[in-house]
Amino acid sequence: MPDEVPGCEDCLVEGTQWLHLRMCQTCGHIGCCDNSPRRHATAHNKATEHPIIRSAEPGEDWSWCYPDELMFVVSPS
Ligand SMILES: [Zn+2]
Numbered sequence: 001m002p003d004e005v006p007g008c009e010d011c012l013v014e015g016t017q018w019l020h021l022r023m024c025q026t027c028g029h030i031g032c033c034d035n036s037p038r039r040h041a042t043a044h045n046k047a048t049e050h051p052i053i054r055s056a057e058p059g060e061d062w063s064w065c066y067p068d069e070l071m072f073v074v075s076p077s
């Protein structure tokens, strides 16, 4: 996890708003959640088939596997 996440990479490019941030575990792409208008994390999964994201929200340590539609925690703290 980078300490400073400026925001959803694609929203910053498009000038749109995001709600919550998700990080791709394959390439580190930061995208926004499915409650955000543009749903860039899911769009990134569809575009790249990178299978796993994790929450980039402070205090949240869950991950989500798209192919399995499964939520899991890698290392509970
Ligand atoms: Zn976004």
Ligand SMILES: [Zn+2]
Binding pocket: 024, 025, 026, 027, 028, 029, 044, 048, 050
């Ligand atoms: Zn990715």
